[in-house]
Amino acid sequence: MSVSRMLTGDRPTGRLHLGHYVGSIANRVALHQRYDSYFIIADLHMLTTRNSREDISRVAGNAREMVTDILACGVDPARATFYLQSAIPEVGELNTLFQNLVTVPRLERVPSVKEMATDAGREEIPYGLLGYPVLQAADILCVKGQVVPVGKDNAAHVEVTREIAPRFNHLYGEVFPVPEMIASATPTLVGTDGQGKMSKSRGNAIALSADPASVRRAVLGMYTDPNRVRADVPGTVEGNPVFAYHDVFNPDRTQVAGFKERYRAGRIGDVEVKEALAVALNRFLDPIRERRARIEGTPGLVDQLIVEGTERTREQVRATVVEVRRAMGLTAAYQQVRRRAERARKAAATPA
Structure with missing residues (x-):
């Protein structure tokens, strides 16, 4: 066949x-x-x-x-x-x-x-x-x-x-x-700005070829809950790009669930959630970076x-x-x- x-x-x-x-x-x-x-x-x-x-x-x-x-x-x-x-x-x-x-x-x-x-x-x-x-x-x-x-x-x-x-x-x-x-x-x-889908033309994308430092900078600058002015203010998880990315790229489901619970209760800051996301994204991208290096090593x-x-x-x-x-x-x-x-x-x- x-x-x-x-x-x-x-x-x-x-x-x-x-x-x-x-x-x-x-x-x-x-x-x-x-x-x-x-x-x-x-x-x-x-x-x-x-x-x-x-x-x-x-x-x-x-x-x-x-x-x-x-x-x-x-x-x-x-x-x-x-x-x-x-x-x-x-x-x-x-x-x-x-x-x-x-x-x-x-x-x-x-x-x-x-x-x-x-x-x-x-x-x-x-x-x-x-x-x-x-x-x-x-x-x-x-x-x-x-x-x-x-x-x-x-x-x-x-x-x-x-x-x-x-x-x-x-x-x-x-x-x-x-x-x-x-x-x-x-x-x-x-997109990282929370405005529609991720797009190169909108400048709200994280490239697959991005280095770890660039990924961290992009994540720390991500849009979150605009009504949350302090870490002790209960935040919204639904529609929050940071948590949407955690759901897709963070394999530690227990950690993600804990973040969501504490975020809703006002017991965790945005920075801690973002730092964990940066770690998860870089772990996801590491094998892609390794394969890219091998490909680029063959002129x-x-x-x-x-x-x-x-x-x-x-x-x-x-x-x-x-x-x-x-x-x-x-x-x-x-x-x-x-x-x-x-x-x-x-x-x-x-x-x-």
């Missing part, structure tokens, strides 16, 4: 952080051993919100950092294919063909599109951002992905893919699998993985495009024109 193929990935906009780990990477690490796993470096998607020359000039470095972070979290390079989206132009052709299988009102109902525009500081939605889910469908279906791990933000995008695939198959014949979504059970990690490893993975993926995508064009009749249309042109050329060359 063949192994199902998984497609996942990120935009190369900077180093990955704890929010990425909770929202997607932990799920990928658990899943990638079971599937033929493809990790897209989605730099074309990046252009929907970051498309200056300066942004694009950072793609190579950010891609390298991103892949390093994913490997450091525990993804086995022997069981994963990493590839650069923009190096496979055939994806753009599929995107163009798929655009005709979905309506503008359908795309306008995707909630995360508006959220992404807001996060990027855009008052109006660019055409490319509106079509983000269609390009994502091209990403998934170009390698005939059968499984897509998703966080809450991406589920609505993949639903568009799940509509496009059967619509194409109905119109032109069975070509694409309808991908299955595997949702992460972990809730979105709030050229990540670049080679990206190059080899991109070349393998492009071969597969080319085969998919040939199949798509044949199914749609586009190949036959051009062949008919060529045959007529050839007959006309021969006729013109034949003496009367």
